[in-house]
Amino acid sequence: MSPAHVGAATHCPYCALQCGMYVTREPGAGDGAVTVTPRQDVPANEGALCQKGWTAAELLTGGARLTTPLARERRDGPLVPVTWDDALDRVAAGVRAIQERHGADAVAVFGGGGLTNEKAYQLGKFARVALRTSQIDYNGRFCMSSAAAAAGRAFGMDRGLPFPITDLAGAEAVLLAGGNVAETMPPFMRHLRGALIVADPRETRTARRAALHLRLAPGTDLALALGLLHIAITEGYADEPYIAARTTGFEAVRASVATWWPERAERVTGVPVADLREAVRLLGTARTAVILTGRGAEQHAKGVDTVTAFIDLALALGLPGRAGSGYGCLTGQGNGQGGREHGQKADQLPGYRRIDDQAARAHVARVWGVDPAELPGPGRSAYELLDALGTPGGPKGLLVFGSNPVVSAPRSGHVAGRLAALDLLVVSDLVLSETAAMADVVLPTTQWAEEHGTMTNLEGRVLLRRQALAPPPGVRGDLEILADLAARLGRPGFSGDAGVVFDELRRASAGGIADYAGITYERIAAETGVFWPAPSEDHPGTPRPFLDRFPTPDGRARFVPVDYRPPAEEVDDDYPYYLTTGRVLAQYQSGAQTRRIHALNDAAPGPYAELHPGLAARLGVSTGDMVRVESRRGATEAVARVSAAIRHDTIFMPFHWEGVNRLTNPALDPVSRMPEFKVCAVRVRRPDAP
Ligand code: SF4
Numbered sequence: 001m002s003p004a005h006v007g008a009a010t011h012c013p014y015c016a017l018q019c020g021m022y023v024t025r026e027p028g029a030g031d032g033a034v035t036v037t038p039r040q041d042v043p044a045n046e047g048a049l050c051q052k053g054w055t056a057a058e059l060l061t062g063g064a065r066l067t068t069p070l071a072r073e074r075r076d077g078p079l080v081p082v083t084w085d086d087a088l089d090r091v092a093a094g095v096r097a098i099q100e101r102h103g104a105d106a107v108a109v110f111g112g113g114g115l116t117n118e119k120a121y122q123l124g125k126f127a128r129v130a131l132r133t134s135q136i137d138y139n140g141r142f143c144m145s146s147a148a149a150a151a152g153r154a155f156g157m158d159r160g161l162p163f164p165i166t167d168l169a170g171a172e173a174v175l176l177a178g179g180n181v182a183e184t185m186p187p188f189m190r191h192l193r194g195a196l197i198v199a200d201p202r203e204t205r206t207a208r209r210a211a212l213h214l215r216l217a218p219g220t221d222l223a224l225a226l227g228l229l230h231i232a233i234t235e236g237y238a239d240e241p242y243i244a245a246r247t248t249g250f251e252a253v254r255a256s257v258a259t260w261w262p263e264r265a266e267r268v269t270g271v272p273v274a275d276l277r278e279a280v281r282l283l284g285t286a287r288t289a290v291i292l293t294g295r296g297a298e299q300h301a302k303g304v305d306t307v308t309a310f311i312d313l314a315l316a317l318g319l320p321g322r323a324g325s326g327y328g329c330l331t332g333q334g335n336g337q338g339g340r341e342h343g344q345k346a347d348q349l350p351g352y353r354r355i356d357d358q359a360a361r362a363h364v365a366r367v368w369g370v371d372p373a374e375l376p377g378p379g380r381s382a383y384e385l386l387d388a389l390g391t392p393g394g395p396k397g398l399l400v401f402g403s404n405p406v407v408s409a410p411r412s413g414h415v416a417g418r419l420a421a422l423d424l425l426v427v428s429d430l431v432l433s434e435t436a437a438m439a440d441v442v443l444p445t446t447q448w449a450e451e452h453g454t455m456t457n458l459e460g461r462v463l464l465r466r467q468a469l470a471p472p473p474g475v476r477g478d479l480e481i482l483a484d485l486a487a488r489l490g491r492p493g494f495s496g497d498a499g500v501v502f503d504e505l506r507r508a509s510a511g512g513i514a515d516y517a518g519i520t521y522e523r524i525a526a527e528t529g530v531f532w533p534a535p536s537e538d539h540p541g542t543p544r545p546f547l548d549r550f551p552t553p554d555g556r557a558r559f560v561p562v563d564y565r566p567p568a569e570e571v572d573d574d575y576p577y578y579l580t581t582g583r584v585l586a587q588y589q590s591g592a593q594t595r596r597i598h599a600l601n602d603a604a605p606g607p608y609a610e611l612h613p614g615l616a617a618r619l620g621v622s623t624g625d626m627v628r629v630e631s632r633r634g635a636t637e638a639v640a641r642v643s644a645a646i647r648h649d650t651i652f653m654p655f656h657w658e659g660v661n662r663l664t665n666p667a668l669d670p671v672s673r674m675p676e677f678k679v680c681a682v683r684v685r686r687p688d689a690p
Contacts, residue, residue, distance in 0.1 A: 008468035009039060011455060012053045013114075013448035014588045016160070016331035017185045018457035019045035019053050020528075023060075023449045023468035034060050034449075034469065041528055043166050044457060048187035051586050055599045059447060060469060064431050064596040066444035067474040079432075079442060084476065084484075087441050091399070092488035094424035094440070095131065098397045104132040104376070107424075108385055108395035111138035111344040112402030113333030114589075116453030116465060117516075118501040119478045120335065121350055121508070122494065123401055124343025129368055130486040130494065134376035135395050137346040139403045140339045141382035142410070145672035146303025147293055147329035148340055153304075153560055154311045155320065156552035157513055158352070159460040159532070160337050161328035162320070163544045169193050170324045172286035175279065177310055178221060178296020178678075179330050182206040183585045188330075194286065197279045199224055200296055201580055202610070202652055203645035212278055216269040218578040218650055219567030219679035221297040225309035226564060227265020227276050230257045232316050235277070237284030239318025246321060246550070249559035253312050256561035268564070270647075283317055288324035291317075295332060296582070299677040301667040305562035312559050320557055321546035331458040333589065338456030341514035341532075342505060346379040350505060351512020360512070367508045369493070381673030383410060383666050390421025397424035401478055406434040407590035410675040412661035413634040428478055433592040434658050446477040452498040454524065459543075461529040462519050510535065513551070567679045568667030571649070575631060575681035577615070578647075579663055581655040591656035607638040607660055609684065610652040616642040621686055628687045629653065631680050634662030637687055651684060 007024025020042025026033045034057040040047040069087035070079040082090075098106045109127040111120060120138075127136035144160075151158040168174065168191040175197045181188040182205035189209070198210040199221065207213040216224050232238055233254055243250045262273040283289045291314045297306050307329070314320050314327035331337050343350040343364075350367075353360035355378050365372035380388060386409055388394030398419070409415040419425055419438050427436040428443040436442045450471040456462050471477075476484075480496035487494070495501055499521060510517035515533035523530050523537070531541040549555035571578060586603035588594045595601060609627050611619070621627055621640045628637050629651060636659035646652050653660045655677075665680040 008466040010466045014052050015185050016336045016458040017044045019049050045187040050186040055597050058597045067472050070442040088484050090441050091426050105135050107131050107133050107397040108135035110400045113140035113336040113339035115402045117338040118453045118498045120339045120344045121342035121505040122482050126482045128375050130489050130491040134379035137382040137385050138344045143332050144336050146298040146674045147307050149304045149672040150307035154558050155550050160331040160458040162546050163326050165459050171288045171290040173282045173289040175291045177293045179294025180204040180206045184583050195282050201650050214271045216271050218580045220269040222306040223268040223564050226257050226260040229313045230260040231280040238316045242318030247315050247557045252561045253559040291327045294330045301568040301669050301676040303669045303674045304671040308560050308562050335455045351509035352514040353512045383675050386415045389418040400427045404433040404435045404590035404592045407658045410664040410666040411633045444475045446471045461531050463529045464524045568676050569665050569681045571681045575683050577682050578650040579680050579682040580678050584654045587656035607657040608641045609638040610641045610643050610646045612646050612648040614648050626687050627684050629682050629684050631663040631682045
């Protein structure tokens with residue numbers, strides 16, 4: 001800790017950069033005097049914060065905070081304060097009644113990518129051991145699952161950046177496909193110093209700072225990657241010695257992209273051939289280069305194949321596993337990386353193990369003190385789980401921790417209807433989010449600077465979240481809540497202490513892909529983070545896991561041939577425009593936290609629809625007018641923002657407010673079960689027009 005600071009050295013509550021910050025309360029200065037200042041010692045931000053980080057203290061002291069459990073006396077009655085015993089008794093009784101009537105799988109759990117590693121781990125264990133349900137998944141399915149599946153398939157391991165973030169500064173060229181980091185995580189930009197190529201349908205803040213902007217049509221990222229790969233191979237940029245020494249499967253990929261000549265890629269994507277060639281030239285002639293994907297390329301019904309094609313391009317250029325070069329994905333949520341490693345996914349056990357792997361089941365069951373045969377198998381993926389709620393054969397009860405699906409799920413109007421059909425909805429949150437407002441029982445929980453725990457940032461660096469302040473009276477931590485509930489359900493032995501849970505997580509992860517066995521709180525503090533895998537306490541951690549070999553059976557990365565397919569929903573006469581969604585600087589995810597911070601609300605007060613001037617002229621609208629946007633799934637109204645930054649055929653809407661995701665398409669990727677958030681067909685009109 002800097003001698004200038006007396007506060008706790010911790011990390012931002014929001015995104016996956018996990019910027020280091022001090023949180024300080026002046027002694028005797030009252031509740032409002034909490035300050036946030038940036039840390040210099042954390043490589044991700046090196047003393048920088050964005051607006052969200054600078055204003056995060058208001059989350060701790062603002063009036064929007066829940067400080068007492070709430071429950072309804074009857075389904076259509078108001079939420080009223082109750083005691084903790086009453087609230088937890090209601091949850092336990094409701095769970096028991098549903099499971100006795102409908103079976104164990106009739107109660108489901110929905111987690112979040114912002115939960116600490118300890119909470120993500122304990123939630124998975126709670127579902128499988130205390131509830132004995134297979135029905136658990138989390139909102140990271142909406143965020144990271146396509147890149148995770150593609151990286152696992154190619155490299156045998158999914159770690160967002162398989163190199164320290166500081167390596168990026170040495171990359172002479174960077175292709176960023178579908179990421180707007182200048183807005184979503186501004187301190188990240190300081191690490192991009194080479195020629196930047198941005199692939200995005202919009203001229204975003206990031207695209208404006210790029211050497212080259214590939215302004216592709218929404219939903220055509222896969223065609224773009226295939227076209228770039230074709231050029232790389234046919235125009236002499238393929239790194240043949242690297243391909244021979246470190247990969248398998250190249251010939252199949254060479255054959256599969258043979259017909260993706262540049263003119264075809266231009267016709268599908270709208271990106272001029274000259275720009276495609278220039279992008280490959282920049283990447284192919286750089287001594288060091290990196291390809292990064294973000295949600296723009298990943299949140300599609302073909303997201304896994306799209307990321308695979310970008311990985312194939314990186315492998316053809318000889319980038320992954322080479323010092324200063326590589327492929328990485330930009331994890332979004334605060335613990336988007338750790339959140340997908342410890343068992344809150346439908347198909348997964350701790351250590352990034354598959355739940356259908358018998359050896360993994362035996363190992364984890366041993367740590368949990370249960371019979372492996374007692375562990376449920378895989379459950380439904382996030383959207384499929386939400387879609388099944390309250391249906392015959394679907395869950396009748398749902399426990400939500402750290403998520404707000406009423407705002408963040410695709411086809412959210414339908415999802416809200418499914419939540420309303422439940423017999424029991426329980427939400428643990430720090431504010432009354434849109435989802436909490438629908439609950440039968442609301443449990444007020446602690447937040448970032450009020451708790452200990454670990455977060456794993458987008459580099460795979462495990463970080464320490466230190467408690468800076470005592471939580472307000474009446475609030476409990478999620479670990480304590482899970483321990484209390486488990487005991488009420490006849491499964492004692494769940495600890496509410498983060499350190500105890502982390503030690504158990506280390507044992508459960510030992511030998512897995514994400515091996516935390518050698519990581520301790522003391523080490524993290526002493527080393528300002530430890531990169532997994534770290535299988536023993538004397539292991540240095542693994543900042544660059546692919547340098548010598550890939551963690552595949554033969555040590556080689558795998559090329560995988562993939563085919564193009566169009567968006568699940570194309571534009572037509574009835575719905576003639578593409579809708580694409582994304583984030584703005586001053587808001588974060590579903591906005592449950594940031595919409596309650598005054599300065600952020602002033603900067604970004606509500607939803608808007610960005611329209612091309614040509615479309616605006618046809619509609620007769622100007623910036624500031626209201627427009628109504630409709631898809632086959634729902635409608636919403638927003639303020640028009642007329643801008644030449646958007647394509648003439650596309651509308652952009654940020655998704656931080658309820659209503660926008662009523663429009664989006666839940667068509668799922670067949671492998672990752674990622675919904676197609678990033679493109680659907682819509683029509684738009686003035687609200688008063690017929
Ligand atoms: Fe850093 Fe992200 Fe927090 Fe902004 S929101 S301060 S970029 S961690």
